[in-house]
């Protein structure tokens with residue numbers, strides 16, 4: 001069994017692309033198959049080496065590894081050989097119509113209430129007519145003559161469908177400049193490199209019948225590939241994702257401090273019958289079933305991802321995050337704050353709270369209370385019991401109770417209404433810092 005993820009290096013991969021990469025990698029792992037990374041860079045104008053590098057970095061960061069990889073631009077000779085085969089069997093035929101001519105033909109067919117597909121006029125062209133066109137300086141592009149049969153596709157997500165090839169235009173597979181189109185290159189690669197399962201976005205669904213037809217024309221077997229088309233992922237507003245706007249790129253999420261385990265766990269189960277849970281790649285693979293993916297479009301929801309990220313961080317041992325913590329941060333700090341952050345980037349703030357400078361807000365009418373609390377602050381050494389001892393003394397001295405004891409102190413010491421346990425934060429802050437903040441907040 002072999003699966004492949006085949007992105008074009010035309011921008012930074014987004015969560016929709018990553019969803020496909022993850023689905024393929026999980027399926028391959030679950031069934032002991034090979035996972036191939038194919039770089040679809042035949043579009044020389046839009047493809048960039050820097051995006052190939054970025055793709056490698058982003059996949060590696062997500063923890064997705066591949067067993068083999070290649071670039072389509074290194075296999076142009078293989079596509080040329082396939083083109084010759086199809087020409088020799090008469091399945092590829094030269095065409096000379098311009099865009100304008102095709103557009104007016106289409107309009108005429110619509111007026112005649114015929115389906116606006118290509119009329120195969122060039123199939124009927126004689127050798128003399130062709131010679132004449134070439135003598136006039138015209139260079140042909142090449143269409144693939146689709147067979148007349150219907151093609152049945154059993155899709156693991158979309159179910160069974162019947163593609164009527166007669167209602168599709170013969171696709172152009174070779175441009176006038178000799179370059180090959182994706183539709184052909186993809187089939188040649190899948191056949192020659194032994195791909196068995198094609199998991200990809202729904203945007204490729206309409207290609208499937210055509211690709212099966214091309215594969216057969218190149219000597220492939222019917223049913224050679226198993227297909228699964230996953231619905232496209234939409235952004236929160238229901239819009240399309242694009243590699244050209246990088247808001248939901250893997251890179252941007254990484255820079256925001258989201259953990260890769262949360263991203264992979266979220267995308268693996270988004271839009272499926274299984275609830276997202278923070279799991280390792282192997283655990284996700286063990287239960288991965290593409291048939292449980294829903295047919296309807298899924299929406300990316302940042303709140304769900306953050307909730308999952310919070311769960312991932314809550315379970316994370318110090319050793320796994322040490323490198324991403326602010327410099328000097330200790331294990332005690334991490335254990336105190338890890339249940340209270342959605343993202344790594346929020347840690348900076350809590351590090352300033354315990355070890356740096358914050359400006360606590362002035363609290364109206366609480367000045368006298370805060371100074372009373374300051375006077376009762378016990379001497380160091382402090383431990384997890386100190387907060388309880390201190391606030392009990394404050395409560396007894398002031399006659400306050402409940403939230404009115406704790407809340408002004410928390411706000412004065414952290415600048416926040418809520419957060420990690422004060423019991424854990426207090427020893428990390430230390431006496432002098434606490435005293436200083438109480439003084440400032442009491443002004």
Ligand SMILES: Nc1ncnc2c1ncn2[C@@H]1O[C@H](COP(=O)(O)OP(=O)(O)OP(=O)(O)O)[C@@H](O)[C@H]1O
Pocket residue numbers: 006007008009010011015016017018019020199200201202203204231232233234240241242243
């Ligand atoms: N929004 C999306 N949701 C899920 N999968 C997607 C989405 N967009 C693209 N894909 C899938 O990502 C894989 C990689 O495709 P590709 O690199 O062509 O992506 P693309 O975003 O459509 O890029 P481009 O705009 O450059 O064509 C394909 O399987 C494609 O179906």
